[in-house]
Amino acid sequence: MRLLPILSLFTVLICGPVLAAGGKTLRMAYDADPASLDPHEQLSGATLQLSHLVFDPLVRFRKDLSLEPRLATRWEQIDERTTRFHLRDDVRFHSGRLMTAEDVAWTFNRLKQSPDFKALFEPFEAAKVIDEQTIDLVTKGPYPLVLNLATYIFPMDREFYTGTDARGAPKDAVVKHGSSFASANMSGTGPFIVTGREQGIRLELKRFDGYWDKDSPGNVDEIVLTPIKEPATRVAALLAGDVDFIGPVPPTDLNRVQSAACCDLVAIPSNRVLTFELNQKRVAAFKDPRVRRAMSYVINREASPRRSCAGKPPPPANLSPPGYAGHDPALQPPYDLAKAKALMKEAGYEDGFSATMIAPNNRYVGDARIAEAVAVMLAKINIKVDLQTLPKAQYWQRFDARDADIMMIGWQSDTQDSANFYEFLAMTPDPKTGYGQYNAGNYSNPEVDRLTLQTQTMTDPDARAEVLKKIERILYEDAALLPLQWQHLAWAARKNVKIEPVVNVIDMPYLGDLVIE
Amino acid sequence: MKALAAGAGFFARRLFQALLVMLAILVIAFAVRTSLGDPLREIMGQAVPESERAELRHELGLDAPWPLQLVRYLGRAATGDLGTSIIYKRPTVEVVLAKFPASFELVLGASLIVLLLSVPGGVYAAVRPGTLGARLILGLSVLGISVPVFVTGILLITVFSVWLGWLPAFGRGETVDLGVWQTGLLTLDGLEHLLLPALTLSSIMLPLFIRLVRGAMLDELDHDYVRTARAKGAAPLRVWLVHALRNALLPLVAVGGLQVGTLIAYTLLTETVFQWPGMGFLFLEAVTRADIPLITTYLVLVGLLFVITNTIVDLVSLMLDPRISLEATP
Numbered sequence A: 001m002r003l004l005p006i007l008s009l010f011t012v013l014i015c016g017p018v019l020a021a022g023g024k025t026l027r028m029a030y031d032a033d034p035a036s037l038d039p040h041e042q043l044s045g046a047t048l049q050l051s052h053l054v055f056d057p058l059v060r061f062r063k064d065l066s067l068e069p070r071l072a073t074r075w076e077q078i079d080e081r082t083t084r085f086h087l088r089d090d091v092r093f094h095s096g097r098l099m100t101a102e103d104v105a106w107t108f109n110r111l112k113q114s115p116d117f118k119a120l121f122e123p124f125e126a127a128k129v130i131d132e133q134t135i136d137l138v139t140k141g142p143y144p145l146v147l148n149l150a151t152y153i154f155p156m157d158r159e160f161y162t163g164t165d166a167r168g169a170p171k172d173a174v175v176k177h178g179s180s181f182a183s184a185n186m187s188g189t190g191p192f193i194v195t196g197r198e199q200g201i202r203l204e205l206k207r208f209d210g211y212w213d214k215d216s217p218g219n220v221d222e223i224v225l226t227p228i229k230e231p232a233t234r235v236a237a238l239l240a241g242d243v244d245f246i247g248p249v250p251p252t253d254l255n256r257v258q259s260a261a262c263c264d265l266v267a268i269p270s271n272r273v274l275t276f277e278l279n280q281k282r283v284a285a286f287k288d289p290r291v292r293r294a295m296s297y298v299i300n301r302e303a304s305p306r307r308s309c310a311g312k313p314p315p316p317a318n319l320s321p322p323g324y325a326g327h328d329p330a331l332q333p334p335y336d337l338a339k340a341k342a343l344m345k346e347a348g349y350e351d352g353f354s355a356t357m358i359a360p361n362n363r364y365v366g367d368a369r370i371a372e373a374v375a376v377m378l379a380k381i382n383i384k385v386d387l388q389t390l391p392k393a394q395y396w397q398r399f400d401a402r403d404a405d406i407m408m409i410g411w412q413s414d415t416q417d418s419a420n421f422y423e424f425l426a427m428t429p430d431p432k433t434g435y436g437q438y439n440a441g442n443y444s445n446p447e448v449d450r451l452t453l454q455t456q457t458m459t460d461p462d463a464r465a466e467v468l469k470k471i472e473r474i475l476y477e478d479a480a481l482l483p484l485q486w487q488h489l490a491w492a493a494r495k496n497v498k499i500e501p502v503v504n505v506i507d508m509p510y511l512g513d514l515v516i517e
Numbered sequence B: 001m002k003a004l005a006a007g008a009g010f011f012a013r014r015l016f017q018a019l020l021v022m023l024a025i026l027v028i029a030f031a032v033r034t035s036l037g038d039p040l041r042e043i044m045g046q047a048v049p050e051s052e053r054a055e056l057r058h059e060l061g062l063d064a065p066w067p068l069q070l071v072r073y074l075g076r077a078a079t080g081d082l083g084t085s086i087i088y089k090r091p092t093v094e095v096v097l098a099k100f101p102a103s104f105e106l107v108l109g110a111s112l113i114v115l116l117l118s119v120p121g122g123v124y125a126a127v128r129p130g131t132l133g134a135r136l137i138l139g140l141s142v143l144g145i146s147v148p149v150f151v152t153g154i155l156l157i158t159v160f161s162v163w164l165g166w167l168p169a170f171g172r173g174e175t176v177d178l179g180v181w182q183t184g185l186l187t188l189d190g191l192e193h194l195l196l197p198a199l200t201l202s203s204i205m206l207p208l209f210i211r212l213v214r215g216a217m218l219d220e221l222d223h224d225y226v227r228t229a230r231a232k233g234a235a236p237l238r239v240w241l242v243h244a245l246r247n248a249l250l251p252l253v254a255v256g257g258l259q260v261g262t263l264i265a266y267t268l269l270t271e272t273v274f275q276w277p278g279m280g281f282l283f284l285e286a287v288t289r290a291d292i293p294l295i296t297t298y299l300v301l302v303g304l305l306f307v308i309t310n311t312i313v314d315l316v317s318l319m320l321d322p323r324i325s326l327e328a329t330p
Helices: A003-020 A045-054 A101-113 A146-150 A231-239 A251-259 A289-298 A337-346 A367-381 A392-401 A418-426 A446-455 A461-478 B002-031 B039-043 B050-059 B066-078 B092-127 B132-146 B149-163 B188-221 B224-231 B236-273 B279-288 B292-320
Strands: A024-030 A059-061 A067-069 A072-079 A082-087 A124-131 A134-139 A192-198 A202-207 A220-227 A245-247 A263-278 A353-360 A383-390 A406-411 A481-494
Touching: A024 A231, A045 A192, A045 A202, A067 A072, A072 A146, A082 A101, A082 A146, A101 A124, A101 A134, A134 A146, A231 A245, A231 A251, A231 A481, A231 B149, A251 A263, A251 A481, A263 A367, A263 A418, A289 A337, A289 A367, A289 A461, A289 A481, A337 A367, A353 A367, A353 A392, A367 A383, A367 A406, A367 A481, A383 A392, A392 A406, A392 B039, A392 B279, A406 A418, A418 A446, A418 A461, A446 A461, B002 B066, B002 B292, B039 B050, B092 B132, B092 B188, B092 B236, B092 B279, B092 B292, B132 B188, B149 B188, B149 B236, B188 B236, B224 B236, B236 B279, B236 B292, B279 B292
Parallel strands: A024 A220, A024 A245, A353 A383, A353 A406
Antiparallel strands: A059 A067, A072 A082, A082 A134, A124 A134, A192 A202, A202 A220, A245 A481, A263 A406, A263 A481
């Protein structure tokens, strides 16, 4: 008699996996797992990747950066400050509730409270619910990037996150340090539901039966996400068949993975630009545009170290990557040693000078190697570089203190728009407004400041693109910074896992649409 | 009675010693705190305004001078609160202890491999010096110590996981929850996952122990009692294993105990290569992501672990050698 409950327990244990075995399971290894399940706690790639699994945005980017309707089916401009979104009426949360405009408004208000997200949503005044399926986003002034920011609005289940948890803390609190209800519980509208989580070890998800998007070709029923920190192990795990999908693939292994019979490699240039900033506060010579241009001329960007030709991105002359409104294909990366020497002579620095350089060694792909290569190139115009590379944990302290002459930074635009580059990297630093927060070179050009501010309220896309391109040209002529490369994104998967259609330049694989054969 | 008092004194001294060690570690950990990096960089987006960052920094008390932070820490520690991990968002002690079983089983596995290979290997090299086998054993063991652990790990993964497909490349596999202890030793999957990391970790200890056993054995073989035993007609195997080896084990225990520290140090690399969810991996992650509270707690707990291991080693030596007494042990 007593055995019976135990036996039935066994049946459950044995039958459980068998029942689930009808669908496909994806085992994916990536470099870091999200620190929290709260989509508004941290503005980071890991958080947004998770958001795309468990939630859905109003709109999302396609591969070519055009916008694809998701929870919003269509939208229109009502007046110069108001955009109206029409929502799907058949979307259910994992809790079973129907999603309405109230949930969107609630989510919007929570974003405005989040320390990480509120700066992005600063141009917005309010979200106004018109009816169950209609919502207006109202901006403080004319604002061109309403749709770009709508990609950050992943409606959360208002009722699920309302009230207080077991400890009496409000469930909707955004807690940056320490635990909270939202950091451990989720209810969204997305294709997957989190079923198990051991932070740093694994995250398990299963497909949501009531998912609204019946047209999605995705056939993955279960996902097991495993962080594997060490790139060589990540690659080995794929090649050994222990996992089906990995990202990122380290540059040293691109060729190895590409030639492996078991697997497919997908590599594309990302929209993160890697650049050096020249600290004008510490080095008088850097105030002279001729010196900065000479430094740009002497860097042979084609020669920057690379072991694979897979998906080789064009070397940048712009800060804006291709596909962005401000990207000007007419600008070509300069490389002219004679001209560089002539410019140095003209500026009176024929004999060169010494400069310190810092770069991280575990933050960006190939960061330390690229810095070494540039240091060698700069020696050709007698700039003797004293290079120090540091782990990222220590690097940002040095960067924030601006205590080197040449500093590396990688930047991607959170708004997927060119102006973001100028606001953070090129505008005159101003602690009050926050502009130029990462302009460690202290480059200052009133024209760039004025034009960048102007683009913030321009709603005519063509006229705005002209101004953005103009800024890009000024920065190029001035050699305000030294853009070096667009960073790589590389993923690899077993042959039967068709990752190519679901990966994208913003590095958020849409696993809901993934097909496993 | 006298022995009891000596025992109590011994443990009191050890306890005091442990507290001193932990305090010293704390002072150092807090003094170097600011150069460990800025944890806020890890938990806030890059584009977040500096004012938000400063606010949170103040909230976490990270903007105070380190002696003040240390005093605050000690105050909280007195109530049993050793801080909250920044990346794990849970009490640091809980986070570190949750990873202890994985590391312990890895070290246990590695120690077993060392024991099983070094004793026969060392004895053989001692009793048959100069033979091809002995040279091979010594030669191979040198190879083990000259190849970096990291390379050994990747090499083993490449051969046994990628080429042969026999063993898994990463992780701990299936574990069984025994309440407070998650073990991977009770499932075949768990054991398969353990083999490569344990082998990798053992590779740094193996050469030392083979040499140690060989040296100790050679020493013992020279003694009169061995010759006497041989002269009385005892079988060579019996003389080696029962007489000589038993005495040769004593230094092995003493040195072995001291080497536990080295083993723990190498778990950092081994666990990282194999994505082994143990304390070493956790520590390295805490360092790269500047999780200062977690780093501090790890160091304190490892300091404690050292004192405990040394105490155990002393007690085992005591059991093995009646000439050693507790009074003389510091």
